[in-house]
Amino acid sequence: MKNNYKPTDRESRSLGAYVKLMRAAESVTVRVHGNLAGTGLTVSQFGVLEALYNIGPMTQKEVGAKILKSSGNITMVIDNLEKRGLVKRTRSSEDRRAFVVSLTNDGYALIDDIFPEHARVITRELGVLSIKEQVELARLCKKLGLSLG
Amino acid sequence: MKNNYKPTDRESRSLGAYVKLMRAAESVTVRVHGNLAGTGLTVSQFGVLEALYNIGPMTQKEVGAKILKSSGNITMVIDNLEKRGLVKRTRSSEDRRAFVVSLTNDGYALIDDIFPEHARVITRELGVLSIKEQVELARLCKKLGLSLG
DNA sequence: GTATAATAGTTTAATATTAAATTAAATAAT
């Protein structure tokens, strides 16, 4: 059965870049998942802890925007982190609909402990690219990410 | 509470590139998800159909390797596509452990119908990058993806 | 030829993820 659809040169180039972007991202995610195996954290749980670690306390809405997940998912991931005593929710004093999420002492200790190894893993994997290439990859992805989000 | 961990310049650069890569990939995924809303397909279901469309029939192991998903997940995604009559499993004649997965006529018609719009969406979103930039992004991501997978 | 190891896919349990509907609260319009 022959494919009826024939993409233009422009479409082929975009599709090719898109596929490679997704594969690269998926490959890194698999690697990060592997690195977290001993901690009992999932990739998304780590993402939330990392966001709170690097930026400080923020609302669930802001956490969701930062790691690009839906509000329903953020509720559940934070539920599980709260259950483990790694984060806490505090009702916002200025908007009683909202919660401010922050790291507990345990959460802070865990991410402080895990993050250096995470940084080493990412650094090792991206070491396949030269400094110039890493800077260029960051620039291109930022340009792409800004246009879409 | 001050973060105790201070990344090196090299680690900062790698982490920065990694975060931007993940954000770009996540942004595109959200966009693809939005585009598929009317079809009733999920992003992973579309990914399986797309792989079969572009490459032809293959084993579940090969599908999983192509879209970087676990064997348990592939089983479930293909179960759901089979349930909708879009793919079929045929036991391999050379290895009775394995199935060969292929598109049905309905599956072929659906992906033939959807793919042009998918190509247009991807082309529009990546249009924020110049031709040279798209080629470079593809090259960098391929280099990264190969090293990890 | 037999025993052992590896493999393809399934199942299980737990968590992730989405869209849509819902509730409570804040904001905007009148």
Added chain:
DNA sequence: ATTATTTAATTTAATATTAAACTATTATAC
């Protein structure tokens, strides 16, 4: 001051996703 609209988070239902254990089959070692 009241009503309508928007928003933050939760809940629901469906599907996705992983690691690990399992079964049936194939490949390898002896």
